[in-house]
Amino acid sequence: MMATSLFRSAIKGGLSKQILNKTIHSLLKLERLCIHTSSFLNVKGQEIKMPSLSPTMTEGNIVKWLKKEGDTIAAGDVLCEIQTDKAVMAFETEEEGILAKILVPDDAKEIKVGSLIALMVAEGEDWKTVEMPDSAGAPSAPTTEIQAEESGQPSGGNTPGTEIRMPSLSPTMSEGTIIKWYKKAGDKVAPGDVLCDIQTDKAVMVFETEEEGILAKILVGDDTKNVKVGDLIALMVAEGEDWTDVQVPGEKKVASSAPKKESPELKIQTKATSESVTRHAYDGYSPAVRSLLELYAIDGKSVKGTGKLGKLLKGDVLNYIDQNKLTVKPPTSVPLPGETTKSTPSVSSPVSRPAKGPGFTDIPLSGMRMTIAKRLTESKTMIPHAYATVESNIDSLLGLRKQLKSAGINVSVNDFIIKAVAVALKKCPLVNCHYVKDQVVLQQTADISVAVATDSGLITPIVTNANNKELDEISSEIKELAGRARKGKLQLHEFQGGSFTISNLGMFDITEFSAIINPPQCGILAIGSGRPVIALNGKPKTILTATLSYDARAISESAASDFLETVQGLLQTPASLLMTASTNRRASN
Structure with missing residues (x-):
């Protein structure tokens, strides 16, 4: 060290001990100062x-x-x-x-x-x-923030329990609602037993356990909403253990490495809404800092800057906003043309909203509707939609449907459409595909997703292998799936998957519309209602409009045209739809 070497030199030079001690004390103090403040030299x-x-x-x-x-x-x-x-x-x-x-x-x-x-x-x-x-x-x-090394203290008894956490029952599920528990504390549980009903973002599904033992404690009761996936909902113990003495594990807590202290000098007085807030000049700040200062009506001089020479940084302003719990200030009111104002304050008072009453109703979004909104936004943002429309004369189809009804076979126009689309997908396999990770994956079966409106939102139950099913079989399956969909009782495999989707609004007298693709599928067919028109020969005919929305990354224009032409031909000659694949094979033999 510098002081030690100086001590040795001074002894040889004959300095007095008193002067030498004062000198060394000053140097040691300076040396310690340099050591402890060297970090402040960094930026x-x-x-x-x-x-x-x-x-x-x-x-x-x-x-x-x-x-x-x-x-x-x-x-x-x-x-x-x-x-x-x-x-x-x-x-x-x-x-x-x-x-x-x-x-x-x-x-x-x-x-x-x-x-x-x-x-x-x-x-x-x-x-x-x-x-x-x-x-x-x-x-x-x-x-x-840092994670605390110690977890919270366990509560309850002394028997360690097996944790049961909120499961993820669908790929898009982030939270769910526990509708009803079928087991109560003290009941024996075997693999495959249903513990409870859980409402996901799509449907009400059963939660089956893979464990065996005794359900010791239910931590989240019936009708509990917004339970995050992974949250602890119950505890189970092994058979033979005292389930009444189960131990509830403590949750880990987050402790701040630098606890925030209320700083009185940073608090500001809240002004009444009648007082105007003075706007300050924001020249000399970066665009991000200037934007925040203007948005929150902050005087930049009241915020301490931590940059070089006290320069105000974005983080300084954000900390100031957080510490003082500031909110965005409303914009300055601008009078409409022709209006006269007695005095226009620099900042307008908050917009007045009508008081809640019998004429106003707030409708909370269900988990399904929030998921639908999210997925449709992603679809329209990320998928290049292309569209093609075809018109079909369905007079023959309506006549055949009438004949079947007289024979006691009740099928709808939608059942014919499902069968026609499924057959067309097998004849045009390039349209029967998914787009997954920048690859086009051709599907081997024609599984048709049919859009069904429910009180919670739109859901798409699936008719699997529709091309191989009879029309009446498709009709009964659709009715059964749609009924359970409206009750929220569909299983996961019954509405997730599918190779192609049909959305039919014909029953609502919508003549023509376009639908949004449901990824990873690459196509959806929007069906309008049949409408009478006058043909060139002067006779009336019934026209049905179908619009194909397709992923331009995966399906070419020629493939889309071939598919629509095939659907049109099948709808205009519906007798071919009465035969299944096995009937066609027997006929060819």
Whole structure:
């Protein structure tokens, strides 16, 4: 150390002991100061985390960084390309500064959303001395929170129980409602026993256990809504153990590594709505900071900046908003043309809404409707829809249906359509396909999904191998499936899958419409109602319009045209639909 070497030199030089002690004390103090403050010489970086680039994205792969360390970044620049669960997308930044450190390299896979992937500093700061945050070693965890080492204390008795958690009963299920328990505490449970009914985002399904033992404790009772998949719902013990003394495990708690303390100097007084909020000039800030200041009507001088020379960063403003629990300020009211205002405040008061009363009803969205909205949005966003329409003369079909009815066989026009579409899919196999992971997967069977409206939303029960079934068999199967669909009693395999979908609104007098593709399927046929028109010979005829929506990535225009032409021919010559594949084989022999 510097003080030790100086001590030895001073002794040889003959300095007095008193002067020497004072000198060494000052040097040791200076040395300690340098050691303990050296970290402040580093630049505190602004964190860049893995973004969520699609509604269903939970993790992504970094394909390639388009910026390198030391590059200057402006708002709107593309930092890197990220492969989501849907496509490869560009990650644009809203900040400006210098890219200081890339923590996750090219071709890094399965990076969780929210994980730390890079650091940025303000322009003019030394990016080479950027300070690594404590969470850099574990980017998947938030920087302000850590998991507590100890779990919560177990409660209850002394018998350890087997945990039963909310299952995932459909691929899109994230939470469910426990409708009814069929077992009660103390009942014996064997593999295959039904524990309870669970309402998913699609239907009410039974939860069968694969374990055996005794149901010891039900933690989530009947009619409990919004239970997350994976949540603990019950406990079970082995047969012979004391189920009344079961131990309820404690849940892990999240403890903050730096507990937030209420800072009195950061609190602001809430003004009455009649007082105007003064807008401040926002020049000199980055676009992201300026946008936040304007949106929340914040005076930038009241926020402490942590950048170089006290520069205000986006994170500083976000922390200020969070600490003070600010909300977005309403825009300035603008009078309509011709209106006169006595005094126009700089910020308008919140929009007044009618009080709830007999004329207003709030309808909560069911889990099924939220899932439908999500999937339809993904479909229209990610799938290039193409459309083709064909008109068919169904007079012969209506005549044949009338003859069958007189013979005691009741079938609908929709049953003919299902059979015609299934036969056409076998004749035009390029349309009978799925699009999965950038590949076209041809389907071996013609499984027709039929759209059925229920109180909870639209569901599509499946008629499997429809091309090999008789018309009356299709009719009875559709009635049975539709009835159970409206009661929410369909099994998972009865409405998930299918190779092609039919949506028929003819019974509602809709003459023509287009439908949205249900991925991973590549086609859906929208059927309108039959309508009378006058033919060229002056005689009336009944025309039915069918519109095909197809995935242009998987189905070509020629394949779509061949399919519609085949459907048209089958509907105009419906006698061929009375024969199954086995009948056709016998006829050919």
